[in-house]
Amino acid sequence: MKPFWQTGTILLCVAAWTLLVGAQMIGAQKVERARDLGVPFEGTPGSYDAITDVPGVQVGYTTLISSSDKLTTGDGSTVAVTGPVRTGVTAILPRGKNFHDPVFAGFFSQNGNGEMTGIHWLQESGFLEGPVMITSTDVVGTVRDAVIGWEIEHHGTEYPWSLPIVAETWDGFHNGLNGYSLSTADTWHAIDTAAFGTVTEGDVGGGTGMECFGFKGGSGTASRVLPASEGGYTVGVFVQCNTGSPVDLRIAGVPVGQILHQRSIFASVYGPARTDMGSIIIVIATNAPLDSTQMDRLCKRATLGLGRVGGTSGDGSGDIFVSFSTANPGAAVPPQRFGRSSASPPPLAHITMLPNWAMNPIFNATIQATEEAIVNAMVGAKTITGNDGKVRNALPHDALRRLMREKYPPTAW
Secondary structure, eight states, X not given: OOOGGGTTOOEEOSSOEEBOOOTTOOOSSOOOOGGGGTOOOOSOOOSSSSGXXXXXXXXXXXXXXXXXXXXXXXXXXXXXXXXXXEEEEEEEEEEEEOOSSOEEEEEEEEEESSOBTTHHHHHHHSEEOSOEEEEEGXXXXXXXXXXXHHHHHHTOOSSSSOOOEEEEEOOTTTSOTXXXXXXXXXXXXXXXXXXXXXXXXXXXXXXXTOEETTEEOEEEEEEEEOOGXXXXXXXXXXXXXXXXXXXXXXXXXBOHHHHHOOOOXXXXXXXXXXXXXXXXXXXXXXXXXXXHHHHXXXXXXXXXXXXXXXXXXXXXXXXXXXXXXXXXXXXXXXXXXXXXGOSSOOOOOOOOOOOGGGOHHHHHHHHHHHHHHHHHHHHHOOOEEOGGGOEEOOOOHHHHHHHHHHHSOOOOO
C-alpha cells in the first residue's frame, strides 16, 4: 500500500488546514476555465487544453498550505512552521520519468530579474536532461539539490553530474518565507506524482502563493493542435504567473483589470498600480521536430502571448522562458569512449527537423497557448489570505463572463 502522501490526498488538520496535492488530483466536479467563461481564444486546443497534450509530457505538484504552526510535508511528516505557508513546487517532465533521453531545448530571457538554474549547459549543448522545476525564489537551491538526489537514487542521468533546470517567482506577499523551506521529500513528491492528462490550475505547486495582474495568479496551462496541412503538431504551454499590473490586464482585448480590479493594498511595495514588478516563468513543449536553435526562436514568441494580456516585462520582472521538443528520441547519444582508446569512431546522431519557413503555424500556436495559459492561471485561482492578513482576490468568474458577453457576443465565423 502506498503512503498516503503519494496518492495526492487532501489533508485536513483540526488545528490547521494543510493541502498536499499531486498532479493526479483531477477534480470530480466541473472546474471552470477561461473558455467556460466565454473568452474567445484563437486556435484549436488539444484534448486537455494543457501542456500534457504533447505526448510524453507529465506534470506534478506539491502544494503546501497552512495557517497554523504545523504543516504536513511531502513525506507525510508534520513539522513546526512560523507564519502562514503558501508555497510549493511544480515538476514538468518532458519524457515522463525517462531522464535518459534528453530533448532538444531552447531558452529566452525577456527580462532577467529572476533565476533559472542549469541554463548555461542547456544553451551550450542544446539539450534538456531531466525535469523543469518551478518554485519560490528562496528555495531554488533546495529544489535543485533535491532533483540531483532524485536522479542519483533513480539513476536518472547519463553523466556523473547533474545541472537541473529550476526556475522561480517570488511568493513573499502571501508565504512566510522564513517559516518553512521546502524539503527534499516535497520535491521528490512532485516528480513521483507527475502524471499525464488533466492539469490542475491556480493555487497549486510553485504557483500557490503567486498573484497575476492584480488578481490571484499561479499555475496555468493551455495547448494548440495544428491541422494536418500544417503538420498536425501539438504545442503546449505551462506558466507560473506572478506578473503584471491591473491597469494593463487585457482579456480578449477588454481592459478587464481597469474594470474589475479592487484598490491595491500593496502600494507601499509596488508603488502605483501601474507598476509591473512581478515575474513569470513560461515552459513551452511541442512534438514538432525542431532543433535547439529553432527552440530558442519558439521561446521568444512567448513574449508576444504575454503582451496580448498586457504584460510589459517591467524592470523588476523575471520573465524567463524555456522550451523543449519531444521529437527525435535518441538524438542525444550517450557518451562513450572513442578515438585512440577505441577501435570505433563516435556514433552519428540522425535527426529530423522542420525547415524554418514551416515554423509560422508553431509560432502562432505558441502565442495563442501562452495567452490562454496566463488567463487560465487567474481563472483557476482562489482568493488568498497571506502574511499579515493581506488578501489578494481571485478574478471574479461571473463578472468576467458578463464582460465577455457584453464585449464579444457569440457570432458566426
